[in-house]
Amino acid sequence: MMSLIVSSSPHIHHEDSVPKIMLHVFFSLIPAIVASVYFFGSRALTVMIASIASALITEYLFLLLRKKDTGAIFDGSALITGILLALTLPPSINLSIVAIGAFVAILIGKQVFGGFGGNIFNPALVGRAFLQAAFPTQMATWVANKASHIDALTVATPLGGFKFSHVLTPYKELFLGNVSGSLGETSALLLILGGIYLLVRRYIDWRIPVGVLSSVFVFSGILWLVNSKKYPDPVFMLLAGGLMLGAWFMATDPVTSPVTPIAIWIYSIGIGFFVVLIRIFGGLPEGVMYSILIMNSFVPLLDKYTRTRMLGERK
Amino acid sequence: MKESLRIVIVLTVFSILSGGILGWFNKYTEKRVALNNLTALQESLKAVTNMNPKIEAYESVVKEKGFELYKIFSGTETVAYAIVASGNGFQDKIKLIFGVKPDFSRIIDLRILEQKETPGMGAKIETKKYLEQWKGKGADSTLELVKKKPNTKYQVEAITGATVSSTSVLNIVNRALDRARKAIKEAEK
C-alpha cells in the first residue's frame, strides 16, 4: 500500500469491496480456527458458532430497528467480529456468555456508532471487554490444551503462570500452541501465517504489526536487561498470550486504525507500550485488549494532527 | 440601605433557625448513633473472640489511626485480645477485626468490617469460605500467602483471581499482629 493511504478526498478507487476484504480476512483466520479446533476439540467450534450466530442476529435486528438495509449483514463484518470475539474467549466458557458478548460487540461496539465504518473501537474487543467486566471469573478459567497432556481441569495461561507463579513456558510450546489460553491465542506460528497472508494481499498495513511487535520487544527488552530475574524475556512476551492475535488481526482493523504513516507508528508503538505496562505492572496478566482499545480512542486525534496538509494550507 | 438591612436580617434569621433545628435534631439522634457504633463494636468483638452469649468486660488498650487493640476479660482474667486494623486494598481501604488468644498462640476468628473490593473477585474476602480458614492460624509469627491448600498454620490460601485483595488482607493482619505484640510488651513493662 505504501503511499496510497489517503484520508481526505480525492479517494482512489479500490476494486475491493467490503465483502471481498472480509472474505480474505476470513481466509487468513482459517489456520487459527483449525488450530483452535485441533487444540480444544469441537467445543471450540460450538463457541465460534454461538458467537457468529449471535453477532449476525444482533446485526440484523438493529439494522431493522434503525431502518437500514438489512442486506448489510452479508458484508461479512459481523461474521468477522463474531469469529474474532470467539477467538479471544476461553474454550470452556458458557455459551450464553458468548452470545451476550457478541450482542454487546455488535450493539455497543458498532451499531450505536452508526454501523460499519462509524465505530471508534474494535467491536470484537468491546464485546470482550464487556465480558471481562461482567464475568471476570468465567473469563479467567482456562482449561488444559488437548495436546499438552496436562491432567488438570483448570490451568494457568503462560502469562498468568508467569505473573502469579513466575513460571516461564518454553518457546517451542508457545510457538506451536501447546499451551492453554483463549481459542485463538495458542499458536503464534499459525497466527503469523494468517497475518502474512493479509500482508501479502495488502489488506493490512505492515507498520501496525511491525510497530506493535517491535515496541513490545524493545520495551520488555529494556526491563529484562535491567533485571532479568524479575521481568520476563522479550521473546516470551512476544509469543505468549493474545499479542499475535491482537497485533495481526485486531489492531489492523481498517476502521479503527489511523491512516497517516506517522499516526500509524504512534498508534502501534503505543499499543506495544501499554501491553508491556499492563502485563508487567498491572493487576491483570494480559493487556493486549485494553492496549488496543486505549489506542483506538486516540485514532481520531492522531489522524487529525498528522494529516498531510494541502499545498499552501495554513495550520 | 433598607434593602441591605433586609438581606442581613433574612440571612441571619434563617441561619439561626437552621442552626437551632439542627442542634436539637443532633441531640435527638446522637445518642442513638453512638449506641449503634457501640453495639456494632461489641457485636464484632464478641464474634471474633468466640465469647457467647456476651462479653463480660473489655478495655481499649491502644486506639490510633488504623489500629485499635482491645483486651477482653472474663472476671479478672484476660481471655482474648481483639484487634481492629485497616490498610489499602485493591480499590479502597479494607478494615477488619480479629481475635487472638491471650498468649498470641493463634487467631480465634476474623471478620471484615469495611471493604470496597471488586464484587465477585476481591469482595470474596467477605465470604464464609475464605474467612473460615483464618480460624486457628498462628499469631506468633509472620503469615504467608499460598496458592494451594495450606500445609502449616502459618500459611493462608489466596482467593483465585483476587491475589491483590488476598495479599492486602494478609498484610493488614501481619502488620497489626506485629504492632499488637509490641503494644502488649510495652504495656507489661
Add this chain to the structure above:
Amino acid sequence: MNLLKEFIKGWWKENPVFVMVLGTCPTLAVTNSVKNAIGMIAAVAFVLLGSSFIVSLIRKIVPNQVRIATFIVVIATFVTMADRYLAAFYPQLSKALGPYVPLIVVNCIILGRQEAFASKNGVLASVLDALGMSIGFGIALMLMGSVREILGSGTWLGMKVFGSWYIPWQVMILPAGAFFVFGFLIWGFNSINKAFAKR
C-alpha cells in the same frame, strides 16, 4: 386541573433524571441494588418536599439577591436531618449510601425545583410539584436499581429472580454498568416520548 398537571408532569414527560438529566450523581452511584435506591428516593423526597414547602412559604420575604443562599440553607438543613436520621435509625443503609446522602445538598433536582418552581408558586402547587418530581426521581431510580440488581446479582430487593443457572453480570453492579443502563434507559425514554409526540 392545573394542579394535577403540576403533579403529573414530573413522572414521565419532565422526568428529572431521564428527560432533564438532573441528579445523575445518585442515579449512577447508589442504584446497584433496589434497597439502596429506595433509601435514596426516600431521602431525596423528604428533602425536596420539605424545602419546596418552606421555600414557597418564604418566597415573598427573601430578597432576590440572596435567594440562592437562603434556599441552600433550607436545603442543607433538611439534608443534614435526613443524614442524621438514617445514621441513627438505619445504620446499615446509612453506611451503604455513604457520602451520597450529604451530597443531596448539591443535587440539581432540589435546587432546580426551588429556583424554577417553589420560589414562584404557591404552597400547594409547590408541594405537588415536589411530590411529582420525587415520584419521577423514584421511577428513575427504581428502574435503574431493578435492572442493575436483576442483571448484576440475579435478585430483586434481595429475592432470587432467576434459578441457579443464571450467571450474574458483575459489571452491572460496578460503576461502568450504571452508565450502560443509564444510557439505554435514556434512549428508551426519548424514543417513547418521540413516538408520543408524533401522534
